[in-house]
Amino acid sequence: MASRYFFVTLFALVISQAFGSDPSQLQDFCVAEMNPQVFVNGVVCKNPNAVTANDFFFPGLDKAGNTNNNLGGLVPPHYHPRATEILVVIEGTHEVVFVSSTNNQLFKKILNKGDVYVFPQGLIHFQFNRGWTNAVAFSGLSSQNPGVVFVANAIFGSNPPISDDVLAKAFRLDKKTIDRLQAQFTSGN
Amino acid sequence: MASRYFFVTLFALVISQAFGSDPSQLQDFCVAEMNPQVFVNGVVCKNPNAVTANDFFFPGLDKAGNTNNNLGGLVPPHYHPRATEILVVIEGTHEVVFVSSTNNQLFKKILNKGDVYVFPQGLIHFQFNRGWTNAVAFSGLSSQNPGVVFVANAIFGSNPPISDDVLAKAFRLDKKTIDRLQAQFTSGN
Amino acid sequence: MASRYFFVTLFALVISQAFGSDPSQLQDFCVAEMNPQVFVNGVVCKNPNAVTANDFFFPGLDKAGNTNNNLGGLVPPHYHPRATEILVVIEGTHEVVFVSSTNNQLFKKILNKGDVYVFPQGLIHFQFNRGWTNAVAFSGLSSQNPGVVFVANAIFGSNPPISDDVLAKAFRLDKKTIDRLQAQFTSGN
Amino acid sequence: MASRYFFVTLFALVISQAFGSDPSQLQDFCVAEMNPQVFVNGVVCKNPNAVTANDFFFPGLDKAGNTNNNLGGLVPPHYHPRATEILVVIEGTHEVVFVSSTNNQLFKKILNKGDVYVFPQGLIHFQFNRGWTNAVAFSGLSSQNPGVVFVANAIFGSNPPISDDVLAKAFRLDKKTIDRLQAQFTSGN
Amino acid sequence: MASRYFFVTLFALVISQAFGSDPSQLQDFCVAEMNPQVFVNGVVCKNPNAVTANDFFFPGLDKAGNTNNNLGGLVPPHYHPRATEILVVIEGTHEVVFVSSTNNQLFKKILNKGDVYVFPQGLIHFQFNRGWTNAVAFSGLSSQNPGVVFVANAIFGSNPPISDDVLAKAFRLDKKTIDRLQAQFTSGN
């Protein structure tokens, strides 16, 4: 069995390239200038006179992403600080889960081909391949720059690391376990 | 040959059901109350205590839409007054075109499987099946209520109709042609 | 009879010069820098220390605009992708019409001196001089850069042109008529 | 000489009735429900099915306003907490002035027929009839509910009144003068 | 030693009661109606005619909060999905840390009386009492409803729980440890 997740990160990139619609648009379009000399909240735009149809185009979502990792069909718990996500299942059986910020209520669904699900902005969620085939889905994110925080990586793999006494207390684990987790998540193993 | 377009309207419905993200979210989620007693700018929300996982779920995007119409593989020129659209091609060869509001500049691209394209908010665009197979794509729209104005229908099929002397002058057609168009677009033929 | 429309474009220019209020203002004012070195969503501002009272001033709305065109008292069907318009009649008898995006419902009114009308953002509308005198009105637009799409020009006069097979199908006209319209709208005749 | 100012308040009313565009519009239009049962930030909307062309219409800007007051051609210093104002002069000679919040810099201009001026949101401004004829202008305000604070009335005519020891200290006037001003502004004399 | 944190939750409550400023204000104020019959994005407002000075008032920030918990001077890792936080230290020595969403970069500072720190919206952060006295701070949050997600509680204490096979894989812990953590965080021990 080779359970997999494709495209999640890739697709965010597409939107971030050409959407520019978080605040109201004040012109027909703002194509991101990729080498800005000036930094603003969001992207600086390319000169509109230099924009062509290719700036609205992104190929390759029919190519499988690289699934050579040790997660085995799990997009682990994460959240997008600046975007709601909408997911369409292309193939496979997906468990989708998010947890609300009110009483940590969990919302869960099993999705199959043609099913759509929404993960509200800022809430922790994950997708898990619960079937025996590849799992493929497209994700749309409602921001030019949604951001992504993988919870385990932010907590145990930050640079520099969080003090292990803080993490031991917060996660009710002994320091030795914390140190082992920090070593693993920091090295990217 | 049976060229077709699927899902465009359908998908907009999904987003309109559960997105609620045009203005910043002021709570975890706002699921649209479908029978509101009060009208506001946008949707009134369901009582959050009555929300379940099904409110974030929409099935059926694997079912072909009804293409039994006389447009023959064309989603005719239209615009969304309140949303940018992002389109992912699942199958077929699509001509995608939009016209900017500055000098009526036309942006055009031929898309195939796995290609993505963006139509900026408020600009007239269309998709046309340029191949010999079905054309299938998913569209995401950046608003809970994107709206759609099909140009020919709004101009020639409004209710009540626009005076034919106005349309004859604006479109440089004789009144008889205008009357024929109005009859066709009004009846939905 | 010389029916005319004045000022519509002119007035939009004024607002675009000094308003800067689409998103919330984050400073007292943002006067548009007319030769920007950097492009953002909206305008870059002049150095506030160089701003004078003249930056908030625009003269000449008492001068008649140029009405030497072949439209004969019609501001033809168009929409503003980024602004609601409010119109005050100064002189003459004006037919004002807009079409909603819901069922193409038409809203129509005859206006005389002192009457005010509102065209909602993104909806197709037109003004027509229904009287025997000049028709003069002031229009305010709710954006620094409202944009304007004249429907017939965007459809038949884009650069490069839309394929005539698409337009013939969408507008239910034969290709010969489409070609004649494209020739006329492209040349600006 | 009968110097006068017309329409300023009147025109704000028009916009407040039908604009509804401060935040992005999430539907074609939101016509204010005048007898709301529920209060939200801004207006509750009429049921869209009950909206007619008259909801976008406001007559009577050709009728002179009532100028029977003791201000003699002055719209005294005031500001709009939620709107930028754009003013078009129809008749007369107007002194227009605003004061920025940075170093209290004053911006001043004399306007005549056809001149336009902009007062930025939240800054104190006034208009004064500097000529020997009526002064007439139209004002557009960039909010459904711009608000207006006439400075002298808010300071000396609040209900209940501000303590006279505070005002004496803040305005460097003796308490007796403060008491006289409070009596005048409170009674509306 | 009794290290403690006060007021964080309490202060959020104050802002949520009367701020109403996430989107632009469309009226002088919107005081939250605490028993709404209708749900919108954010709060429904009290009838403005019923608003008094007490609606803008909140007492008691001089009273120590209840610190009778098992966290021992730690506000454990959490984030606010809808608000940036600004913190002013009143007493004690505070370690403040947040982790960015770009490469999990950690930003850390030791704060003492009179120091101010900012935690950007949506980023995981914590405060830890690094001294031998009480630690007291005031926190302001930039939303009427900032939300708070305590990471360990959302992950290990959701209701219903996340499958232990998912958590074991995501956090690289054995299922037995996961089960123990879930038991602890769910019971609130």
Added chain:
Amino acid sequence: MASRYFFVTLFALVISQAFGSDPSQLQDFCVAEMNPQVFVNGVVCKNPNAVTANDFFFPGLDKAGNTNNNLGGLVPPHYHPRATEILVVIEGTHEVVFVSSTNNQLFKKILNKGDVYVFPQGLIHFQFNRGWTNAVAFSGLSSQNPGVVFVANAIFGSNPPISDDVLAKAFRLDKKTIDRLQAQFTSGN
């Protein structure tokens, strides 16, 4: 007796340095670039790669501000055009007052240690030390650039000055008194 007000201006500075949250954030943070070469609505950001923990840090709120002025414990009537203010009392007895824009209704409260009060955006307000000790409070403002207009200074101390005939009429004072006030407020005495 030495009644005093501390920190109001100081604290606004802190927020203006690092908040950047008036519109939705489109990235983790935008730290203000203090020597911008380009001007936009709001601040230009520092290169995110150059940001350190110190950019989120501001010390010194435990130091008393300079109260060597002639206002004697009064923060005189003023308003913030772009921010709501929330105030926490640290020490002393404070009279807090604001005046609404609807009928100039006055809202007043006496605050003591631990009390919180909110001044809505754009409304005239003041704080007065009504006790016999120092009065200390922290103020948070909901904008990166709230702005402040001290009413008496804007009216009587603008540069250049407002014509004394306008002020005499608006404030019902004789020109001699107006001239005296203008001399005082202009010189900063």
